[in-house]
Amino acid sequence: MGMDLMTLRSTRRSVLMGMAACAAAGTAQAQRGWEPMRPVQFIVPAGTGGGADQMARVIQGIISKHGLMKQPMVVVNKAGGAGAEGFLEAKGARGNPHMLVITLSNLFTTPLATGVPFNWKDLTPVTMMALDEFALWVKADSPWRSVPEFIAAAKEQKLKLGGTGSKQEDQIIASAISRATGAPLTYIPFRGGGEVAVQLVGGHVDATVNNPIEAVTHWRSGALRPLCVFDGKRLPDTGKMTETMAWSDIPTCREQGLDVDYLMLRGIFMPAGVKPEQVAFYEGLMARVRETPEWKELMQQGAFNTTTLTGEAFRDWLTREEDRHRSIMQETGLLAPQ
Amino acid sequence: MEELGLLMQGFSVALQPGNMLLMLVGVVLGVLIGVLPGLGGANGIAILLPLTFAMPPVSAVIMLSCIYWGALFGGAITSILFNIPGEPWSVATTFDGYPMAQQGRAGEALTAAFTSSFIGAFVAVVLITFVAPVIAGFALRFGPPEFFAVMFLSFACFVGMSRGSPLKTIAAMMLGFLLAAVGMDTVTGQLRMTFGSEEMIRGFDFLVAVIGLFGISEILCSIEDGLRFKGQRAKIDLKVVLRTWAEMPRHAFLAARSALIGCWMGITPAGATPASFMSYGVARRMAKDPNEFGRGRIEGVIAPETAAHAAGTSALLPMLTLGVPGSPTAAVLLGGLIMWGLQPGPMLFVEQKDFVWGLIASMYLGNIAGLLVVLVAVPWFAAILRVPFPIIAALILTVCAIGAYTVSNAEFDIVLMLVFGIVGYVMKKLDYPLAPLVLALVLGDRTEEAFRQSLLLSEGNLGIFFHNWLSGGIMALGVTLLLWPALTWLRGVLAGSFGRARAA
Amino acid sequence: MSSTTLDIAAPIRGAQGVTRGAAEVATSLTLAMVGAAAIWDSLRLGIGWGAEGPQSGTFPFWIGLLLAGASLANLVPVMRGKNAGAEAMFVTWPQLRLVLSVLVPTIVYVAAIPLTGIYAASATLVAYFMMRLGEFTWRSAIPAGVATAVVAFATFEIWFLVGLPKGPVEDLLGF
Secondary structure, X not given: OOOOOOOOHHHHHHHHHHHXXXXXXXXXXXXXOOOOOOOEEEEEOOOOOOHHHHHHHHHHXXXXXXXXXXXXXXXEEOOOOOOHHHHHXXXXXXXXXXXXXXXXXXXXXXXXXXXXXXXXXXXXXXXXXXXEOOEEEEEOOOXXXXXXXXXXXXXXXXXXXXXXXXXXXXXXHHHHHHHHHOOOEEEEEEOOHHHHHHHHHOOOOOEEOOOHHHHHHHHHOOOEEEEEEOOOOOOOOOOEOOOOOEHHHOOEOOOOOOOOOOOEEEEEEEEOOOOHHHHHHXXXXXXXXXXXXXXXXXXXXXXXXXXXXXXXXXXXXXXXXXXXXXXXXXXXXXXXXX | OHHHHHHHHHHHHHOOHHHHHHHHHHHHHHHHXXXXXXXXXXXXHHHHHHHHHHOOHHHHHHHHHHHHHHHHHHHHHHHHHHOXXXXXXXXXXXXXXXXXXXXXXXXXXXXXXXXXXXXXXXXXXXXHHHHHHHHHHHHXXXXXXXXXXXXXXXXXXXXXXXXXXXXXXXXXXXXXXXXXXXXXXXXXXXXXXXXXXXXXHHOOOHHHHHHHHHHHHHHHHHHHOOOOOOOOOOOOOOHHHHHHHHHHHHHHHHHHHHHHHHHXXXXXXXXXXXXXXXXXXXXXXXXXXXXXXXXXXXXXXXXXXXXXXXXXXXXXXXXXXXXXOOOHHHHHHHHHHHHOOOOOOOOHHHHOHHHHHHXXXXXXXXXXXXHHHHHXXXXXXXXXXXXXXXXXXXHHHHHHHHHHHHHHOOOHHHHHHHHHXXXXXXXXHOOOOHHHHHHHHHHHHHHHHHHHHHHHHHXXXXXXXXXXXXXXXXXXXXXXXXXXXXXXXXXXXXXXXXXXXXXX | OOOOHXXXXXXXXXXXXXXXXXXXXXXXXXHHHHHHHHHHHHHHHOOXXXXXXXXXXXXXXXXXXXXXXXXXXXXXXXXXXXXXXXXXXXXEHHHHHHHHHHHXXXXXXXHHHHHHHHHHHHHHHHHHHHHHOOOOOHHXXXXXXXXHHHHHHHHHHHHOOOOOOEOHHHHHHOO
């Protein structure tokens, strides 16, 4: 599963502005404007069953259940080459208003890591739907109860950290931890977030940076323990997840002296060269999706960061994040050889 | 017993008329999805998932899991009739199923396939019902070295199976490994052997290759002898079902062994495809006349089908108890659980008893419904063979093209399918065995991945594959199987010299 | 080609065609080249031990080596002429004609899909096969072709919501 990276401090204000802009766009569209004339293709640059795929299908389900769009929406998985296939398809569909792409961090990482000729600027950003959180997980019966203990252990013996995919969000976080603390970590790539969590429960790796939704059930069953979340502030949900802890009881990594934060983008894009009224339609559509109870339930279940952005604010965010990914990947040697 | 009480409660949920109807709809849709190559269980369920959004979770999962059962049944149909595996796990079914159809025994092969599928699933469901928690714990022991050991064992069961030249077998298998490696390397994220082509980034999908190698090449081979398929004249009615059933008890031991292999592979979770190959390989090795396999032996249909269905069913167990999908279809169902507001994993059995036991009860009922639906349809399926060749050939080509396209929505895959068809035609005529190629293609990248993950964990020490009794034991079994021909030969030599020494 | 190709279908003993030996040599050389290509690309990626364990090229390198080796070894008996079946026919010309009568239209069909979409191409393929290879008249062939396309369209585009390649015809109809 994916995640996105960002520094939240500076974006708090633009988030609010973005949300206001979004709501305004929603009402404007509701009055009149462009509407799709044929089925809308929804490209998922990841395999079936992963986080992005789930979200795309939830959106598809919500739209058809609430009748938010007259034309049907068709989800198409294009997972090849860590999503490169899907992005290249969207890049080639210039001016097609009947195509959407849902993205995760591979929007940045795939072109940087593989050298595939693609950049997010080849697409039209529509809206940020949410940001996915990350936490540092260890086994509940491991001796490490806090981040400093974990880091100290990692400096003594090389610990193994399992994650999803190669040169993607999980490995970036792992590298960033090593860079921030000097503790070497061996990164072991697996195929999916669920598999990673089970490898940790089974004791085959020492730690993971799973998304909350991937590890929550093992936390609640008492097999795993979260050490910190990679967000600028604690998670908002105060409902008890285990007998003693709620999401909001997990400290941030920065509180624990580990200066790393990362959130993963769940955003919607269109091909380049589409008209403003077409972008406005989908902005409005997605705003209405986010108001449904099904969407809110998904956000709460996965402990998502419900920040949304559109327009300029979203573009600024993307520009910043791309730079940040490039610099982290450069420093940690994950960039494709030129 | 607590389980029985809960199961009865589950039956009362599953037997509600609305749910029964959904079950039937699901099975029929599933058979259809399984028959169309490319549109497999995973895709089919993903497509229908949003429709279930408005249903209560139990009903939704009953319908979707019935689609899954239907797809498992359906995969065998095209394998037997046209040598086109509708699903990866029905490849092994083509080895003997298609020759049977050519001999005019299509009805027998279909009945055997469906019945053994049912038996496999039934064994797996009983296992899930009574020992779920124990098994879930077992799955946790599987890290990369254990996973590699299982893959190694699958290969070991299969190597030495083909009759032809060993050099050609090696060449075919290596070609399979190479094709599997094209595209993105999952361990380092680098692109391999794409030679700068954007179309190659995707790699070679197993189904595209198999549709070409088996399906298209079969059409090309069969027209050499005139524009027709063999076996089309066979008369088939429902009596064939009863006749085949009368024969089935003789293979009870085979079915039991295959079901166990399947359950084990589903839980580990290696999945239905290696299970079907492994079971076929073991059946052939254990047979008195292994050379008859591949020429239309009913055992060659029973073994892979039982194992595939047992694995497909038990693959749902790690999904429910751990949140790890044992198959691509289970991965999509997993997404469904999350969408319906359920959290797969250890807490599901504790907190959502109604849901879990409703699902388990529907596994029993769905499989019975599935078996009835497909058995009644056996004569119809077999009657397809009587459609004139020009029509059926064009339809097969169309369905194959659609199937190749839907695997990853790429037009280039249709071209690849045709290329694989020509390659398959040439290789078949020159006696290159296709089975090792396909096995390497389907398991190659996961095997390589597990091998490299293990070496990463051990920092290059090959001893990791023998680091505990589990992976060490499986590896030892694999090595023994691999060396078996050499061992029997050695025994023969020793016995011979001993005999001579005594005579002297 | 007429629709009476059926009567030349029986393989004729001693007929002219491609010999098995020639096909063996061609196949082995092709496979050896595939192996060589794999080795070449693997050397680019590195075949040693890197920061991420065995480098990406390690596995394909050895596989490529084995493939090339096995293929070349396969050539030896053929070259020495020791292969008993080398003079046998791989495919006779009449057989090849039959194979091509299906293969060529199929190649055209696959090539046409990006231009016309899969539905129009499939309809044409079905109708063509019925008229050319079977003894059907256009009266039954054309409706059968159209029916195939319509059933496929209804199943995939409307029922399962799976988008397949579409062309100008579907564009005109507004899909």
